[in-house]
Amino acid sequence: MNIVTLLPFIVLIGAMFLMTRSAKKKQQAAAQMRNEMQPGTGVRTIGGMYATVKEVHDDTVLLEVAPGVHAVYAKNAIGAVLDDAEYNRIVHGEEAAAELDADTPVVPDDASSLTGPDDAPADDAPRIDLGKKPEADEPAADVEPKDKKSDEGDAK
Incomplete structure (x- = not known):
């Protein structure tokens, strides 16, 4: 046999060995990464879901996918174990992760919690006249209620 005919097979076997x-x-x-998982660390599953490890067992992991929502996953389903900074950046966003680290005050979503009892208007405060006349409790005697049937009959 000629060495030229064996050369492609030798190269192929060598490439397969390196890939394997x-x-x-x-x-x-x-x-090794899956075996070193500890409760409290952030992980990404192979499906792309981010969660926090609650318990680690032999073949399974209990993950908290949302506050109070737990799910059991196979250890093989964990794609990556993330460090705390990366997990917070991904899950809470870059701005939220920076805010978690900073000592800046938290601004509420609405202004109702910013006003205190001192800011409330007093009951004896003078009222502003907006030009509206107070409505009477009873309808005026000179106005007759409209009857829908008579209006429809007139239109025909």
């Missing part, structure tokens, strides 16, 4: 070795290293690194 690299894939095994990635699998080992992922398994």
Whole structure:
């Protein structure tokens, strides 16, 4: 046999060996990452969901996907374990993560909590006349109520 005919097969076997070795290293690194998970860390599942680890078992992980909402996932479903800064940046946004770290005061969504009892108007404060006349409790005697049937009959 000629060496030229064997050369492509040798190259192919060598490439397969290198690819297999690299894939095994990635699998080992992922398994080590999953085994080092601790409760309280942020994770991303292989489906792209972000959650906080609550409990770690042999083959499963209890994740808190929202406050008070827990789900059991297989350990193999964890795609990445994130550090706290990255998890807060992704889940709460860059601005929210910066605000969590800063000592800036929190501004409420509405202004009702900004006013205190001293700011409330007094009951004996003078009223402003807006030109409206107070409506009487009873309808005026000179105005007759309209009858819908008579209006419709006139239109025909």
